[in-house]
Structure formats: structure tokens, C-alpha cells
Amino acid sequence: xxxxxxxxxxxxxxxxxxxxxxxxxxxxxxxxxxxxxxxxxxxxxxxxxxxxxxxxxxxxxxxxxxxxxxxxxxxxxxxxxxxxxxxxxxxxxxxxxxxxxxxxxxxxxxxxxxxxxxxxxxxxxxxxxxxxxxxxxxxxxxxxxxxxxxxxxxxxxxxxxxxxxxxxxxxxxxxxxxxxxxxxxxxxxxxxxxxxxxxxxxxxxxxxxxxxxxxxxxxxxxxxxxxxxxxxxxxxxxxxxxxxxxxxxxxxxxx
Numbered sequence: 001x002x003x004x005x006x007x008x009x010x011x012x013x014x015x016x017x018x019x020x021x022x023x024x025x026x027x028x029x030x031x032x033x034x035x036x037x038x039x040x041x042x043x044x045x046x047x048x049x050x051x052x053x054x055x056x057x058x059x060x061x062x063x064x065x066x067x068x069x070x071x072x073x074x075x076x077x078x079x080x081x082x083x084x085x086x087x088x089x090x091x092x093x094x095x096x097x098x099x100x101x102x103x104x105x106x107x108x109x110x111x112x113x114x115x116x117x118x119x120x121x122x123x124x125x126x127x128x129x130x131x132x133x134x135x136x137x138x139x140x141x142x143x144x145x146x147x148x149x150x151x152x153x154x155x156x157x158x159x160x161x162x163x164x165x166x167x168x169x170x171x172x173x174x175x176x177x178x179x180x181x182x183x184x185x186x187x188x189x190x191x192x193x194x195x196x197x198x199x200x201x202x203x204x205x206x207x208x209x210x211x212x213x214x215x216x217x218x219x220x221x222x223x224x225x226x227x228x229x230x231x232x233x234x235x236x237x238x239x240x241x242x243x244x245x246x247x248x249x250x251x252x253x254x255x
Contacts, residue, residue: 002030002031002207003011003029003030003031003235004031004210004231004235004236005027005031005032005086005087005231005235006030006031006032007031008027008031008033008084008086008087009032009033009034009035009077009078009083009084009085009086009087010024010027010032010033010034010086010087010089010234011035011037011074011085011087011088011089011122011126012024012034012035012036012037012089012091013029013037013038013063013065013089013090013091013092013118013122014037014038014091014092014093014141014226015034015036015038015043015044015047015048015060015091015110015143016036016038016039016040016042016043016046016047017035017038017191017192018045018164018189018191018192018223019038019091019141019189019223020036020038020089020091020092021036021047021220021223021225021228022223022224022226022227023089023091023223023226023230023231024036024047024048024051024058024089024241025047025050025051025056025227026227026228026230026231027087027089027172027230027231027234027247028051028054028056028057028225029054029056030056030231031083031127032057032086032087032170032188032234033057033058033081034043034048034051034056034057034058034059035058035059035061035074035077035078035081036048036051036058036059036060036061036072037039037061037063037065038060038061038062038063038066038092039062039063039065039092040062041060041062044060044061044110045060046060047060047189048060049069049240050122052067052205061077061089062075063077064164064212064236065108065114065117065119065121065122066093066117066118066121067115067119067123068113069144070116071118071122071124071125072108072120072121072125074122074125075122075126075129076125077130077224083088083209084129084133084177085126085129085130085136085202086130086133086135086136086137086155087136087137087138087139087143087196088122088123088126088137088138088139089139089141089230089234090118090119090122090138090139090141090163090239091230092114092118092125092142093114093115093141093159093193094107094110094111094114095153095156095191095193095194095196095202096110096111096155096196097152097153097156097196097197098152098155098158099152100154100155102177103141103154105153106157110203111156111159112155112157112158112159112162113157115155115160115163116159116160116162116163116166117161119140119166119250120166120225121162123138123166123170123181125172126138128177129211129251130177130178130179131174131177131179132190133176133178134177134179134181136144136178136179136180137180137181137233137234137235137238138167138170138179138180138181138182138183138201139181139183139233139234140163140166140181140182140183141163141165141169141181141183141184141186141243142155142160142161142183142184142185142248143157143161143163143185143186144185144249144252144253145157145161145163145187145243146161146162146183146185146243147161147164147185147193147247147253148161150197151169151200151201151206152197152200153197156233160185163183164168164183164185164245166184167181167183167243167244167245168184168243170224171242171243171244172243177244179244180233180238180239180241180242180248181243182233182241182243182244182245183192183240183244183245183246184229184230184233184248185245185246185247185253186221186248187220187246187247187248187249187250187252187253188207188211188214188215188220188249188250188252189220189221189222189223189225189226190200190220190223191223192222196243208220214252215249215250215251215252216251216252216254216255217250217251218250219250220250221248221249221250225248226245226248229246229248233246234245
């Protein structure tokens with residue numbers, strides 16, 4: 001354990017797997033007390049137990065972030081359990097690809113309610129507590145698809161583009177309060193959220209064999225690589241950064 005975020009309290013959504021799991025672990029490694037939040041109760045608890053087993057502090061928490069009342073409750077839980085909320089990682093999301101004219105209302109509503117409204121509800125709930133302490137870091141997980149789109153991702157790209165602008169708006173609104181808000185735009189990372197899209201592109205094996213055609217680094221990213229960036233943005237090392245949209249995409253948007 002180190003101390004880059006020692007004494008801080010973090011909520012990480014989507015913590016049962018992928019980037020969320022890696023981010024929760026990485027923050028705990030550097031001293032944060034972490035609430036590992038996910039709709040997948042078993043997965044959230046497993047992430048928390050993995051942190052505790054390594055000497056960290058964490059609890060698992062089950063939440064559907066598309067429900068604003070549940071977002072209020074988890075923030076209250078963080079404050080009652082650990083005394084504050086200093087770091088909010090809005091990572092939870094869904095990627096439901098499809099040919100747009102065939103996309104159902106349910107797909108559109110689920111994508112926007114989780115990817116956009118969930119981040120808004122949690123941020124709204126956390127801000128009053130951050131304001132009391134004049135300190136806070138909000139890290140929103142957008143996507144390379146919040147900057148450029150790909151086939152079959154119209155709805156997903158719209159949701160991640162909204163996160164980019166939401167991040168900038170929050171950063172400006174709270175710039176003088178000690179609260180920072182930044183977003184990360186990962187490229188293709190090796191996580192389950194991409195599997196449905198990969199299937200529409202010819203399968204995961206095909207995507208990885210041809211990945212250098214769209215991701216110049218020639219490989220998928222790892223959750224740990226994105227988690228390292230989450231840690232940096234959450235820490236005081238990024239104290240001059242707010243409203244930043246940080247690409248971590250293996251060169252994808254450099255083309």
C-alpha cells in the first residue's frame with residue numbers, strides 16, 4: 001500500500017469487473033477506502049474482498065445507478081461509513097450495439113439511463129458533501145466513442161459524447177470550489193463490455209487479429225492501464241486538471 005490517495009473515500013461504479021474493478025483495486029492500493037458499487041452484487045463483493053485480502057479497506061454495494069434514489073443512498077452510505085466522499089468514479093456503463101433503425105426504445109432508454117443519467121445522479125448526490133470539505137475529484141468514464149464513432153454504436157457514442165460535455169460543464173461550475181471533474185476516453189480495452197460489439201464486427205478473435213488497423217499500438221488496452229489514469233486524476237498529482245478529456249486509446253484518435 002502507498003499513499004497517493006490516503007485518507008480519501010471513493011465510490012467506484014461498475015466495480016464488479018473490467019475497468020471498474022481495476023480502478024477500485026488501484027485506488028485502494030494507494031490508500032483510499034473504496035465502496036465497490038455494481039448491479040452485480042456478487043461481483044462487487046468479490047472486488048471488495050480482494051481489496052481487503054490485500055490489506056485495503058473496501059465494501060461491496062449493490063446499486064442500479066439509473067435509479068436516482070439509489071444514488072442518493074450510496075453517497076449517504078459512503079459518508080456514514082467513512083465520513084466523507086472525496087472521489088467519485090462514474091465508470092458503470094452498458095454498450096448495446098445495433099443497426100440504428102432496428103434499435104428498440106428499451107435499448108435507447110437503458111443506454112442513456114445508465115451511461116448518462118447514472119453519472120448525473122451520482123454526481124449530484126456527491127457534490128454537496130464535496131462542497132462541505134472544499135475537496136473532491138470526479139472521474140467520468142467516457143470512451144473513444146465519445147470523440148469518434150464506429151459502426152453499430154450510434155446510441156453508445158451519443159451517450160459517451162454526452163459524458164464529455166457533462167464533464168466540462170461540471171468542471172466549470174465548480175472550478176473555484178476545490179472540486180475537479182475530468183473524463184477518460186479509453187480505446188478498445190480487453191473487457192466484457194466490448195464483446196457484443198466484437199460479435200457484430202466478426203468476432204473477438206478477428207478484432208484482435210486486425211486491431212492495428214484502427215488502434216495503432218497494435219493491441220487492446222488492459223483495465224489496469226486505465227485504472228492507473230483514474231488514480232492519477234483522482235490524486236492531488238492532477239491538481240491543475242479539471243475539464244480535461246484524456247484519451248487513452250493506443251493512438252486511435254491520433255489518426
